[in-house]
Amino acid sequence: MKYISTRGNVNGIGFIDTVLMGLATDGGLLVPEKIPQISLEKLEAMSRMSYQEIAFEIISSYVDGEISEQDLKDLIERSYSTFRHTDITPVQKVKDNLYVLELFHGPTFAFKDVALQFLGNLYSYIAKKTGVTINILGATSGDTGASAIEGVRGKEGIRICILHPHGKVSKVQELQMTTVNDPTVLNLAIKGTFDDGQRIIKEIFADLEFKNKYHLRAINSINFARILAQIVYYFYAYFQVKKENDKIEYVNFSVPTGNFGDIFAGYMAKRMGLPVGKLIVATNENNILERFIKDGVYEPGEFRSTYSPSMDIQVASNFERYLYYLLDENSSEVQSLMNQFKTTGKIEVSKEQLRLVQEDFSAYGVKNDECLQTIRKYFADTNYLLDPHTSCGVTAFEKCSPQEDICVTLATAHPAKFNEAIELCQIEQTFPEEIQQLFDKPQYLEVIEADKDEIARRLERHFTSAEVNSK
Numbered sequence: 001m002k003y004i005s006t007r008g009n010v011n012g013i014g015f016i017d018t019v020l021m022g023l024a025t026d027g028g029l030l031v032p033e034k035i036p037q038i039s040l041e042k043l044e045a046m047s048r049m050s051y052q053e054i055a056f057e058i059i060s061s062y063v064d065g066e067i068s069e070q071d072l073k074d075l076i077e078r079s080y081s082t083f084r085h086t087d088i089t090p091v092q093k094v095k096d097n098l099y100v101l102e103l104f105h106g107p108t109f110a111f112k113d114v115a116l117q118f119l120g121n122l123y124s125y126i127a128k129k130t131g132v133t134i135n136i137l138g139a140t141s142g143d144t145g146a147s148a149i150e151g152v153r154g155k156e157g158i159r160i161c162i163l164h165p166h167g168k169v170s171k172v173q174e175l176q177m178t179t180v181n182d183p184t185v186l187n188l189a190i191k192g193t194f195d196d197g198q199r200i201i202k203e204i205f206a207d208l209e210f211k212n213k214y215h216l217r218a219i220n221s222i223n224f225a226r227i228l229a230q231i232v233y234y235f236y237a238y239f240q241v242k243k244e245n246d247k248i249e250y251v252n253f254s255v256p257t258g259n260f261g262d263i264f265a266g267y268m269a270k271r272m273g274l275p276v277g278k279l280i281v282a283t284n285e286n287n288i289l290e291r292f293i294k295d296g297v298y299e300p301g302e303f304r305s306t307y308s309p310s311m312d313i314q315v316a317s318n319f320e321r322y323l324y325y326l327l328d329e330n331s332s333e334v335q336s337l338m339n340q341f342k343t344t345g346k347i348e349v350s351k352e353q354l355r356l357v358q359e360d361f362s363a364y365g366v367k368n369d370e371c372l373q374t375i376r377k378y379f380a381d382t383n384y385l386l387d388p389h390t391s392c393g394v395t396a397f398e399k400c401s402p403q404e405d406i407c408v409t410l411a412t413a414h415p416a417k418f419n420e421a422i423e424l425c426q427i428e429q430t431f432p433e434e435i436q437q438l439f440d441k442p443q444y445l446e447v448i449e450a451d452k453d454e455i456a457r458r459l460e461r462h463f464t465s466a467e468v469n470s471k
């Protein structure tokens, strides 16, 4: 299995180099040359496997022997031993045709842990095997940051810097990231939005001299390993639902969406042969992806702060990966559309391409008040407390999934992370102990302009020393 860039100028690199490269050196995103196919017999066999065994089957088909079977099994075991639920990502039936896939049983109570526990261990493994330096640079709208820090903290030879939008993450998300007192961890609170942070880290990664000098690595879904680990739970969820509904031919998935990473993993699962019906893109009021799926026009709108702040994203990183497949793996067309996006701020696909988009996806953009209404309604009717991101997923399920279909909504975070929204619903929740204890800790962060050069200068200091930051 080799990997190539969506923009065509990186070819034939293996899995470990793909993980280390993160953003492709031509500015594109790395994808496998061929998507591995799972036969019906294999699917049948996998339906009886544990989460970890399914993870091994999927991940090994992309690693393609670059990590020995035993080492990969150990990595997977270690990564999921930190989860609080034995099923890792359990599926709960909420009502007749709606299941919720709980992805929040990892250390930081968000779906990011599923991939970032694995990626943290993978980086540590690669560092030990090859001696390469791992200096991680990431941007977060709240969840990736905490999860990435948790995935690598205390691991030998790894440093990390996370950019988050100052004042635009929930209190618990901020505490999770900034209460880590460790000289190898740097939290930069930028005066701007997540999109500013993501743009700046992409610009820094694109400066190849700087990237190579400081051995910069990615933990965002820019890194294909993130997508890979997220494919696993689509399979696991399908098998759980199929056990209870043996006549079904497919399952729809409703996915709270921001950077298009999680739902892109679902698209990959479908392309691998998983019987997926519709992939429902659930956005909040930052609805660029909803508009694209309905009209075929990809164009950022005005930034809105919502009750689901982790999805307050205008420019969705993984859209480029999807575009690559939509354009029939034609990297020069991807390159020219991405250039066009850079200059005009807009991409428009043809009617025929839009038809293809709508074969796989439907979409709904959830308004702020609808998000709270759904939380209240499901709590009252089913006693299930949705976090505001999952609430967007459930609202989109109601709008887009036909009554006769079974739909799995991805529960991407625990409601305790977003108590601001839960309180507005007049619902009282008890915080898990791991979250409650954060409120007593001091915070370590630096507020900085959303300025690439200033941030790069700060990174130089962090990635060459181990100084402790203080508030």
Ligand SMILES: Cc1ncc(COP(=O)(O)O)c(C=O)c1O
Residues within 6 Å of the ligand: 110, 111, 142, 143, 144, 221, 256, 257, 258, 259, 260, 261, 262, 263, 310, 311, 389, 412, 413
């Ligand atoms: C809780 C939560 N839900 C949903 C999303 C959206 O996922 P993606 O960016 O992969 O589309 C995010 C962040 O990205 C998140 O943190």
Ligand SMILES: N[C@@H](CCOP(=O)(O)O)C(=O)O
Residues within 6 Å of the ligand: 139, 140, 141, 142, 143, 144, 145, 219, 220, 221, 222, 258, 259, 261, 310, 311, 317
């Ligand atoms: N919602 C994310 C945004 C970053 O997305 P990623 O999947 O590319 O890491 C977050 O919580 O940071």
